[in-house]
Amino acid sequence: MKKMEPNIQIPVDLTNPGQFFACCGLLELASRIDSNTLGCFDGSRFYLQTEAIEFLDEFFKCSINVETSVHSSNTDDGEDGDTETGEDSHRGRVFPMILDAPFNMRLDWWMDDEAQGQKLKLWTAGQRVTDLLLGHHKNKKTKKKGQPERTVKVYTPSTREHFAEVVQRYPDDWLRIAIPIVAPAAFSFDSRLSRNNALDLGHFPHGTLAFSPAIDVLCLVAFQRFRPRMIEVWNRNLYCTWCQPLPVIAAPLAAIGMFPSIIGECFEFPIKARDSQGRFKLFGHAQPSRRPNV
Numbered sequence: 001m002k003k004m005e006p007n008i009q010i011p012v013d014l015t016n017p018g019q020f021f022a023c024c025g026l027l028e029l030a031s032r033i034d035s036n037t038l039g040c041f042d043g044s045r046f047y048l049q050t051e052a053i054e055f056l057d058e059f060f061k062c063s064i065n066v067e068t069s070v071h072s073s074n075t076d077d078g079e080d081g082d083t084e085t086g087e088d089s090h091r092g093r094v095f096p097m098i099l100d101a102p103f104n105m106r107l108d109w110w111m112d113d114e115a116q117g118q119k120l121k122l123w124t125a126g127q128r129v130t131d132l133l134l135g136h137h138k139n140k141k142t143k144k145k146g147q148p149e150r151t152v153k154v155y156t157p158s159t160r161e162h163f164a165e166v167v168q169r170y171p172d173d174w175l176r177i178a179i180p181i182v183a184p185a186a187f188s189f190d191s192r193l194s195r196n197n198a199l200d201l202g203h204f205p206h207g208t209l210a211f212s213p214a215i216d217v218l219c220l221v222a223f224q225r226f227r228p229r230m231i232e233v234w235n236r237n238l239y240c241t242w243c244q245p246l247p248v249i250a251a252p253l254a255a256i257g258m259f260p261s262i263i264g265e266c267f268e269f270p271i272k273a274r275d276s277q278g279r280f281k282l283f284g285h286a287q288p289s290r291r292p293n294v
Helices: 017-033 055-061 113-117 159-169 213-222 251-255
Strands: 008-011 038-042 045-049 064-066 097-099 105-107 136-142 150-156 179-181 208-211 229-232 236-242 263-269 271-273 281-283 287-289
Touching (some): 008 017, 017 045, 017 055, 017 213, 017 236, 017 263, 038 236, 038 263, 055 159, 159 179, 159 213, 208 213, 236 251
Antiparallel strands (some): 038 045, 064 097, 136 150, 179 208, 229 236, 236 263, 263 287, 271 281
16 A cells, blocks of 8 residues: 555544544545545544545535435334424434535435444434534524514524534644534534533533534544444444554444554443433443454
């Protein structure tokens, strides 16, 4: 393989599984534009060699097509469409989405039996997967003293829009930055949300949480091709870094330790429940692991 001369580098905390898989999502997106894109890890950085220098800008502005006819058989999802008056019809908990040109990528991994078995779909209750990539409008009733009640349409930006804002504000370290976001709610791929004290959870007034929007959005992209290796359901999920540049077609195998000679570090992480009833899931922080035997 040719020597890699990276032109993009991303600081990453490898003990945060969300940040690791976000890097995999970056490799996926860049490769959709430049098929010769290569990626690898070196210490606390992820490196890309690609001609698709502006691929994030393209991602932030690309059109998203939603397949609203698809419904889930999962009992925790209920109805896919939104029943509240004034909601946009494209919103759904499990609707597949297609990234338009230049990516031309279908996202529907949460419908896959393997991903469901690995418990990678963390959202439930009132969350809609479409909110990660598309904003929505909602009718809100307001009333001022001495005036009749009226209805106004309020726009809620997508997590992708928050992601774009963070890149603009923190161009050198946008992946690791956590910001308070009222809505959409965190999809819990950022493992910092799994810590138990108020400071680490990032609590702000009115129950707002601080998390990385880049992690949530890029994990959604990554899991279409990249997955951890499930060793023990819920408790042990393995991923490995690789220290030689690889194209997107080979990197998913390296990520589960299938190329022992180029493995850098291996980590294991749990998928935790937020409450005693196990209704809300999140990624836990990872611990270093022995290299897998393959």
